[in-house]
Amino acid sequence: MSTSIDTLTGETVDLLQALIRNQCVNDGTPESGHEVRSAELLRNELEGFGVDFELFETEPGRVSLVARYEGTDPDAPDLCLCAHTDVVPANPDGWTNDPFGGELITSPDGVDEVWGRGAVDMLNLTSSMLVAFREVIRTGKRYPGDIVYFAVADEEAGSVLGAKQLLADHWDVLHCDYVISEYGGTPSFGDNGTTVLLTTSEKHSGARRITVHGTPSHGSMSYATDNALIKASEIVRRIAAAELTPRLDDVFAARVGALGLDPEIQKQLLDPAHIADALAALPPALASNLHSCSHMTINPNTIHSGEKLNTVPDTAVLELDIRMLPGQTQQDVDRLLPEIIGPDLMPSVEIEWYRDDLTNGFGVSSTESPLWDALGDAIRVAYPEATVMPSLVTGGTDCRFYRERGIPAYGAGLLSDKVPLSEFLSRFHGNDERIDVDSLRLTTQLFLDVFDRLWR
Ligand SMILES: [Zn+2]
Incomplete structure (x- = not known):
């Protein structure tokens, strides 16, 4: 039996708070990050559900988790949910609330928000992906393809101790055909209807x-x-x-x-x-x-x-x-x-x-793919008339390591109408980073709806 979305949203909120409080701050040194805390937390969240998982340690404390829920058809394409667990540093002086408190606070205009470093980049997605992934396992639902949950370290400092190394060394464990990662899903409401941007490329x-x-x-x-x-x-x-x-x-x-x-x-x-x-x-x-x-x-x-x-x-x-x-x-x-x-x-x-591994780019993920269509249809469950458009992210994400392999990788989530795009962008690596609970609900539901539509 499936769990109500309110219960699942509660799980996403709890998990997001715990991930923020783990303070996996990556300052660019190999000794920072300590993602082992969140990898073990996520492992504990999955333990007992009968799903296969593995932990990988690239340097002491730099731990990533991979879990794979097998599909019914070995030939069907596999979907990976790629979620980093590290965050950038935060200076409390610039914040209204504790950047690592993970507090749930109601704003003056009545919006419930989870506060803390990582609330939009990208622990919101890391937590909602885990909750959606676990819900599939809990209900015993089977899809043709595998669903992979990859909670990865060291995204915020170039991914050398995370996706870059792990995808190169452990493709046998991490292999997939489609990827969802950070970030996207801000709706805007204009004269031409509702538009939602998903990321398909990066600088x-x-x-x-x-x-x-x-x-x-x-x-x-x-x-x-x-x-x-x-x-x-x-x-x-x-x-x-x-x-x-x-x-x-x-x-x-x-x-x-x-x-x-x-x-x-x-x-x-x-x-x-x-x-x-x-x-x-x-x-x-x-x-x-x-x-x-x-x-x-x-x-x-x-x-x-x-x-x-x-x-x-x-x-x-x-x-x-x-x-x-x-x-x-x-x-x-x-x-x-x-x-x-x-x-x-x-x-x-x-x-x-500056470095000898500079590239001529990682490619642009085409919107001609079953995953793009599934995301669009799933977004229209929440915003019925929405047009979904490709967009560019100015910073780096782990999507590039998949795009280099020719695998469609999209930055996706789904936000409420309470966060304008310009405001959302200012929270990345900024002061007073926070996410409203409605957005966590929409994003958790989005992933469940994508699973239902990808292998139709
Ligand atoms: Zn990020």
Whole structure:
């Protein structure tokens, strides 16, 4: 017998609170994360239901869990629910409530919300996926394909100790044909009806390290020095001033259309000649997201130069965080940077790849797939007339490791009408991260409805 959605939502809330309180904070060092806490918690949640699971430890404490519920037909495609258990750090000073309290709080306008780091990225999905997965097992329902629940470590620092390594080493355990992961499912209600965005692609890195050369000299004289730091500063200034060409494709247009903006602003955002003015007129957090979704971005984020106060430095090293749109290549970066740096300064610089495993992207998951159709139909259970549109995520997700293998991977969930897209985006890695209980209910139900529709 199936459990009522209210009971399941209660289970999702409890589990989300416990995952937040586990504080699996990934600061980028191998010693952080401690995802073993949440892997063991999730194992305990599944124990006794007769499902196969396995734990994998890539470094001490960096534990991921894989559980597989077998289908009835070995030839049917398998679905993986890929959910990370780590979160980024949170500074309590910027928060209204304890970032690791996992408290259930009713807002002044009567909305019940679970507060804490990870509430939208992505412990909300990690918990609702587990509850939906377990509900299938509990009811004894069998589908043709397997359902895999993959609670993975180290997503927030490049996935080296998580999905990247585990998928490479244990494909025999993790194999699947479709993937749902973070994030998507914000409905917007405009003149053209309801639109829900799901993620089908993400940006990829073109990070570079630039070494700027100069000539050392005595710090007591500044006239006509060949100071590497001054040259590097000029390069930083030119990068900041560079206006890169926007790419205003259908995916971008869908995002713009989903925001419920003034029609004139929408028109400007989709016009290369006016997008800059339109962005300047929007709230900064929203403008920043829209800019990133339509441009390659270059952020000069570190600089190191000089050894001694009384010596003009002969080198400066500058690191650029560069993020490309799907389809843009490392060669595009190699062409662009010399143009920005300029012929006068290029002879003084060397440009290197920041890491040697940079790619030309991970591909875009096509919307021509049974899983896309199942997600669309399942979303229309909650929002009957909704149009489901593909979208881009500006950061990285574990979907890329599946897309590289040609496996359709979508970022999906389903949110209530209480969180506008712009507000939702601001909570990622932000202060006062929280999720309303209605959204947890919709997302838990979404996964159950997807199971019922995928293998029809
Ligand atoms: Zn995430």
